[in-house]
Amino acid sequence: MKPGLTRRGLIGRSVATAGGLAAVPLVTPAEAAIPAAPAPVRTPEMVDIVLQVNGRRLPLTIEPRVSLLDALREQAGLTGTKKGCDRGSCGACTVHVDGRRVNSCLTLAIRCQGRAVTTIEGLAEGDELHPVQAAFIRHDAFQCGYCTPGQIMAATALLDEGHAGSDAEIREYMAGNICRCGAYNHIVDAIRDVASQAAGKG
Amino acid sequence: MQSFGYLDPADADAAIAAAAAPGGKFIAGGTDLMQLMKDDVEAPTRIVDVEKLPYGAIEANGSGLRLGALARMSDVAAHPAVQRDYPVIAQALLASASPQLRNMATMGGNMLQRTRCHYFRDTGFPCNKRNPGSGCPAIHGENRLLAILGGSEHCIATHPSDLAVALVALDTSVELQGVGGARRTVALGDFHRLPGDTPQIETVLQPGELITALVVPPSAAARRSAYLKVRDRASFEFALVSAAVALEMQGNTIADARIAMGGVGTKPWRLPAVEAALRGQAATPENFTAAAGLAVEGAMPAGKNDFKVKLMQRTLVRALSTVAA
Structure with a gap:
């Protein structure tokens, strides 16, 4: 791999070549870490769970019906994992759970406690x-x-x-x-x- | 998706009791149930996770193959004894779904997956399976994918499993555990019900009854077996027509034949008349074609699935030729 070839660098270069619009990168390092959404209003169905995502502990308060995909995107702010069909047909939501690829749209987040979840954000080393x-x-x-x-x-x-x-x-x-x-x-x-x-x- | 409560008992009796009460539903791999809940076809109020129950083992020895109900499709497909002694099972699994889904979906859940009939999965339509007595728009509608065998005036939904077709050909039995610890064993061929007047009742399972294992007896035919799946695209698609064929050969003579087909029946479709016609016969194209003619006896195509009558025979002849060669 070429030294210095990173996602951020690539996005920055793409912007710079787009008609010379700006030398300002689309995503700055500070913005790249998207803050988690504020905790939703707690309903009686909600439960407290802890996931391990990309090696980090991730406490969540969710309803049992929340998919791993929605928990990652809407609550953890990990929007790299994408929602396509939401029915297991398209694969856009693929993540690894305990090292195996699964459709996160068909996985209940509550069932992932004690398992190691890896998303696209967890692949790069820095x-x-x-x-x-x-x-x-x-x-x-x-x-x-x-x-x-x-x-x-x-x-x-x-x-x-x-x-x-x-x-x-x-x-x-x-x-x-x-x-x-x-x-x-x-x-x-x-x-x-x-x-x-x-x-x-x- | 409707809201529900969630339980994950480590004890089978507790899980069965929780699932037996109204509104209860087991979840294993969840690949089909999650889709059905998202589409409001299923709306359980209590989900009972069976993940912690000790039913995930794959055991193969001289007395046969025992597939724990929680064994994953990908793990069973990759098991050396399955590949060597029961190739039709490994092939049926690898022709099913996608790698992601095979990492999630289980043996027991695969037997219980619901039909892919579009009307069943769209709550905007009537469906006798989903809402008994509401009618069947498929019989005079978009029925290209639906069954030509085993249907009734109330339902012609195809059973979607590949694995069940392979297993029913090999005389698999289903081990069940019910309320109060009651255990029983049912032949897989008797496990699924024909729709008749009650298409909403798809299996012989009692409320709360749990599949714990699928048991496949060993046979020479199983070792010489294959699964042929014909579909609209090369991968990740349900069968238009499929064939599970297992033959025991003595020279060029068929000593024993086990045959079932998928994509054509309202349940995994065993073909005893075809098997009987082939036993003791030479493995020739003429004998295969004649036997395949028996496969479609009683077929009731509904219009857009008329093509399955010929396709079923051709698929069977191809599968027989491949396995006998």
Whole structure:
């Protein structure tokens, strides 16, 4: 990976090249940490739970019906995980629970107590992107980017599972993630690239 | 989604008692129940999480395969003994859903998933399964995906599971635990009910009764088995037609055949007449085609699913040819 290639840097450069509008980055480091929403009004159904998200303790007060997706986005301010279909069909909400990829829209947050939740925000090491994140940029593996966090969470799991043996296998094991822009070919390129890098190192 | 209370007892009797009371519902993987609750098709007032119950083991030995009800689809599909001795099960699982859903969904839940009939899942329409007596718009409506076998004038909803098709072909039995610790075992072939006059009653489960395991006997046929799924896209789609075929061969002669099909029936559809016609016969294209003709006897297509009558026979012939080869 090129030194200094980060999400923030990339966004800053994109803005700078957009007709010379401004040298001001779209997202400043101070703004990048979105504060959690204020606690909602407590109803009788609500319960206090504690999640472990990206290695951090996250106490929440929620109704039992709240999905992990909504808890992450609306309460924890972790809006990287996206809501697409909200029915388990599109994969935009993919996160890891205890190291396994799941649809957070079909997961009740209350059932995740004592489990390790990893979201797209938890992949990078500081400003150093995860190899799959870097590969997605290198291979232009997205257009609008809405499905990208879910694609990347699925792809990192796919690589851990050992399902990157061929392009056909990559496609089959990415079947749970839909991309309306149709960036599939570049997504497969990015995953294959990371898999071959890992194989080269091994 | 309607609000509900949540319990996660570590004791099966407590879980069963809580689920047996009105408004109670078990949750395991939750992949189907969550969708149904979001669409207001299901609105339980009390969710009983069975995650803490000790029913997740996968055990394989000389006396067969025992799949704990809480075993995940992905774990069963990846189990070496399942892949080696029951390939039709591994293939049916890997042809199901998506990797994310297979990491969540369980064996027991898979048996109990509800039909994908669009009318059932849209509360804006009548549906005899969801609201008994309200009528069935599917029979004269969008029925392309629906059943050609086992339907009634009240319901032609297809059972959506791939796994159940593979398991019913292999003579699987279902272990159940009920109120007061009552235990019983039911053949999977008798577990799902035909819709008849009561399409809202889909299984023989009593209130609060919990699936604890699925038990598959060993067989030579199971070791030589495969699952063929025909669908509208290459992956992550329910079956138009599918076939689970297990054959015991002696040379080119079929000593034993276990066959069930999916996407065509209101329950996982075993085909005993086809099996009987194939036993003792040579594995030839002519014999396969003749036997497949028996598969569609009694078929009642509803218009837009007429194509399934031919597709079912062709799918079966292809699956038989593959397994016998």
